[in-house]
Amino acid sequence: DTGVSQDPRHKITKRGQNVTFRCDPISEHNRLYWYRQTLGQGPEFLTYFQNEAQLEKSRLLSDRFSAERPKGSFSTLEIQRTEQGDSAMYLCASSSNLGGAVGYTFGSGTRLTVV
Amino acid sequence: KNEVEQSPQNLTAQEGEFITINCSYSVGISALHWLQQHPGGGIVSLFMLSSGKKKHGRLIATINIQEKHSSLHITASHPRDSAVYICAVSYLQGAQKLVFGQGTRLTINP
Numbered sequence: 001d002t003g004v005s006q007d008p009r010h011k012i013t014k015r016g017q018n019v020t021f022r023c024d025p026i027s028e029h030n031r032l033y034w035y036r037q038t039l040g041q042g043p044e045f046l047t048y049f050q051n052e053a054q055l056e057k058s059r060l061l062s063d064r065f066s067a068e069r070p071k072g073s074f075s076t077l078e079i080q081r082t083e084q085g086d087s088a089m090y091l092c093a094s095s096s097n098l099g100g101a102v103g104y105t106f107g108s109g110t111r112l113t114v115v
Numbered sequence: 116k117n118e119v120e121q122s123p124q125n126l127t128a129q130e131g132e133f134i135t136i137n138c139s140y141s142v143g144i145s146a147l148h149w150l151q152q153h154p155g156g157g158i159v160s161l162f163m164l165s166s167g168k169k170k171h172g173r174l175i176a177t178i179n180i181q182e183k184h185s186s187l188h189i190t191a192s193h194p195r196d197s198a199v200y201i202c203a204v205s206y207l208q209g210a211q212k213l214v215f216g217q218g219t220r221l222t223i224n225p
Binding site for chain 1: 119148155157158160163201203209210211212213215218
């Protein structure tokens with residue numbers, strides 16, 4: 001297992017287009033998180049899955065954002081009708097509570113630029 | 116006021132200096148995490164602690180639960196330590212998501 005993988009690493013899109021990002025977590029991890037980080041700021045929570053269930057969503061996740069984790073493995077984050085304010089680094093992290101300790105492993109992120 | 120406050124926001128030091136980054140939080144937590152982020156975005160988990168002190172190589176992390184304060188120390192700093200260091204907390208209930216500080220940008224000059 002090579003850790004948490006995110007694809008693509010970079011995405012440039014025109015305003016109004018739809019984009020989809022993918023995250024492959026560590027296979028044994030049942031929890032998956034999406035965070036968004038803008039320049040000079042710490043990451044902010046977007047949404048959380050435990051297995052295939054989306055259990056929590058931030059108010060930052062507007063109607064244009066949707067996330068899925070269909071089989072409890074990989075996850076996708078889609079942004080519809082992108083806006084320039086969506087430009088950010090989108091980070092995925094996974095963790096497991098099965099062993100008691102909750103440690104996190106982060107992916108390298110997808111940097112989105114909306115022009 | 117942010118839930119997690121870090122200081123300083125920026126720190127520049129000479130190679131070899133002892134570095135301290137501070138983190139304070141406002142409510143009870145289940146764990147505090149120190150993370151490192153290099154240019155390009157990837158985040159690496161350095162420490163997760165809920166009490167006391169942990170050491171890994173030249174890095175030391177401490178936490179004082181009563182004072183709601185943690186410090187990250189780097190001994191014998193090196194230019195390769197240059198990165199953004201982020202403090203984050205998680206809570207026992209719910210998603211156990213991380214709430215992040217704004218980060219401290221550390222630059223170590225040779």
